[in-house]
Every structure is written in structure tokens, then in C-alpha cells.
Amino acid sequence: MTTLKAPSARQLLHGFVVLAQKTAQTKLTYRLSTVLTLLASVTAYCVFLLVWLEVYRRNPHPGPVTRSEMLSYLVVAFLVNSLLVMSFEVRFLQRVRMGLVAGDLLRPLGFMLFQLAQATGDLLVNALYAAPIYAVGYWFVGPALLPASALSALLAVLSVGLGFLIAFGVSYVIVQASFVLQSGYGIFFLRASLHQVFSGLSAPLVMFPPSLRALARVLPFHHEIETPARLWLGLVPAQEIPRVLAEQAAWAFGLVAAGELIFSAVMRRHQLQGG
């Protein structure tokens, strides 16, 4: 009789990488759909841009951010946002609906890492598409879109990684509702509405009214978009950088851990769909 051995860390890492690669390949197969998703985001974002351009046309000094800074910020924020578009919720919902979660629970990688690996695959493909968007943005905004320094670029990349974990963590917590809901609407759009208001996607938080800004500061969403964008543009003072990154890391690991705890609790009571 053979006994199953727990996989080593190296085997887990290998599984993670392979799964991320395969997800990226699958996503690249459906290029047209991905491009259309991007087109939808670009359409929505153009509206934000045009609204802000009108604001600056009517009032050249509407706040502490100049027109040029605002344009650069909005383009970088859009890029960061397009990196973080994941199909995680759709996959999760599908697997719960069809009872496939039963098989996922037996995988050596574990359910959360299995989902995270696939989300990483999404991130890799998004990075491919972000390159031409950056080029268009550069043509539109000019050198202001370049990182403030090599260190800023490096910190921003690290911050995008942490932002990705926060986005994954928030989704991982919210998506657990699919165990009790029939429709995915609430799951997808509740997160989307919170993200839209508080992430800094539509404007840097410094342009928000004080009460909205105060609320946004205590929520994790601004660390998904605003923090990486500000780091890229060199807008975060040097002495604040360690605190900002530490806050991001705390949110990222806290949310993923919370999601995992909720998932374990749900699994103790969940009755699987028989298929």
C-alpha cells in the first residue's frame, strides 16, 4: 500500500508556475474576448478623462494637482487597473455552481493557491496587453508618464504585486457569498462599486472631498491603484515609502488570510452540488 506524501515547497512552486502559465495560455487563446474587455475599460476610462479635462478647462486650478499631473496619474491608474483585471470571481462561481470545487479541494496546491496561481496567469497576460496601452498613453501624455526614477519604477512594480494580492484578497473574501447566492451580479458588482469609488481610479484621493478621502484612507482599495500609481510617478515622499508598502503588505496578507479562514469555515458546512 502506498501513502500520499505532502508535496515539497519546490513541487508546490513548480505546480503554481505551471498553472499560472497554463491559465495565461488559455487566456491568450481567447484574445478577442480579452481585447473587448479592455475596450470596454478604455471606453469607461475615456469618460473620466474627458470629464477631468473639462474640469481643468473651466477651472485651471481646481486643487492641489495640476492638469499635467492629473493626466499622468489617470493614465498610470488606468494601466495599473488593467493589470489587475482577473477572471477569478467567474472561475470561483463556476466551480461552486458545478460542484467542481470538490476536485479542487483534493489538489496538493490547496484551493487558495490554486486560485491565486490562475489569477497570476491573468496578471501575466494583462501585463502583455498593458505594454501597447502604455505606448498609447505615452504618445498622449509624453515623458510625464515615465517613472520618476529607476527606484520609483522598482517600488511601483513591488507595489503592483502587493496591490494584486489585495485585489485577490478582497475578491476572495467577497466571492464566498457565491455559496449562498444564485446570481453572480452582487458578487461582481459590489466589489466593482467599492473599487471604483475608493481605489483612486477616477482621481487621486487628494482631490476627494475630505470626508470621502478620510473613508477611502481607512479602506484597502486605494492600495490597489493609487499607491502603485503615486510610487511610479514619484509622488510619495521618501520617508513615507516604507510605511505605505508595509500598509499594503498588511492589507494583502490580512485579506488573503481572512478569505482563507472564511473559506475553511464555509467548507465545514457546505454541501457539494452533486453535478
Next chain:
Amino acid sequence: MRFYWVLYRTALKSIAEYRVDFAVGVITAVAMQLAALAFYWVVFTRAPALGGWSSMQMLFLFGLTALVLGFAEATLNGIWWLPYYIIDGQLDRLLVYPVNSLVFVLLSRPELHALGNMTAGAIAIAVAWPSVSPPLFALALLPVWVACGAVIYTGILVLVGALTFRIVGPWSAHLFAVHQLLNASRYPLSIYPRWLRTLLLYALPFGAAIYVPADFLRGHASLLGALVLPPLAALGTAFAAKLSWNAALKGYQSTGS
């Protein structure tokens, strides 16, 4: 007609069974509208008006857009499910029914979270109404504009949805581009570049049913335009949608599921 009414009622009853979904859906729809209002809040703390529209006039645009979206979701929402119908092979079954396939698809999946969008829209219009102070008879025209807007929105969804026959996959991402264009109607078309204004007024005429009436209500456009343009745009879009649906069906190959 009776058949379609029974179909619609049955579809409504079936989704009304999921009460928690209904509550979560309505709350989420309201949250989405509040998210859009939060952006208004940010913008109007930085500028007194946008494209010559005050905050209250913009609230009217916002309310009308939300009502259009809500009404379309409550009635003709089924097109969002077309990718799944194709993949599941449900469309094959539907095509042998002695019914109009497009109408059947549209009525097959109303969404109750539409109530959240409609409530948010109605409240926005009620708040903005005294400040905009339009003529009283505009109250009677409001449902006509909303219905025309819903037909235009659905018609454009069908036009773009016809691509689903070519894009194999369980996604309706391409339909989100239409949704985003509808959301562009929350802002005055006057702030957009000419090409986008033309697009939203004539090619994908959301503006005809939202911007033109709202512009009339604030006293800047003629009554004739507000009376004629919305139904004309709705008829044109519905006709184009029907043509594109028929053309797409001609090239339809079953997925064999």
C-alpha cells in the same frame, strides 16, 4: 403577445424565488449608482458646472440614465445570457420554437436588481426636478423617454451581441462596452469631442433619449427634438438590431453541446 407575457411572468417568478439574491442585487445596484454619484461629488467640489450644466441638471441626466438602465434590465435583459445559451446548446432548442427568437431571448431573463437602478434614478430625478423646474407635462413624457432609451440600449446590445455568434466563449465582455457607453450619457455630451458626440447622438443614439430630453427640460433645446428624436432613434435602433440578429442567425453553427 399573450405567449410572450406568460413567458415574461414565468421568468420573473422563477428569479423571484431567490430572495437573498434579490436583496443583494438591489443593494449592489444602488451601490453602483452611489459609486457614480461619488464621482459627481468629487468633480463638483472642484468645478461649479460641467459643460454648462449645473450639478442639479447633471443629476437629472444621471437619473434618466439610471431609469433607462433599470427599465431595460427589468424587461429586455436576456441578451446578456446569449453566450451561455449558445454554449449550452439552449439556442438550438429555442430556434425550433414557433416564436420570434430575438424577443424570446430578450424576455427570458429579466433582472430584479433593476429595481435598485430604477429607485436610484427616480430619487435622483425627484431631487433634481424642483431645481430644473421643467414644465409639468414633462412628467407624462418621462416614461416615453425611459422606454425609448431602454429600446435603444437593448437594440445596441443586440447589435454588439450578434458578435457572440463569432466569439466563442462564456463571456459577455463585449456587451460591457455598450454598458459603458450608456454610462457616458450621465455626463453632458457637450464635454465630449465632436466625434464622440456624433456617435452618441446618431450612431449609438443613447443621447437622443437621455441628453436631448434633459437638455429640453433645462430650457436649452426644443420640445420638437425631445418629442421626435427619442422614438425615431428607438425605432431605427430596433430595426437595425433585428436585421443584425437575423444576419447573425444565418451564419450560426451550433456548438454541439
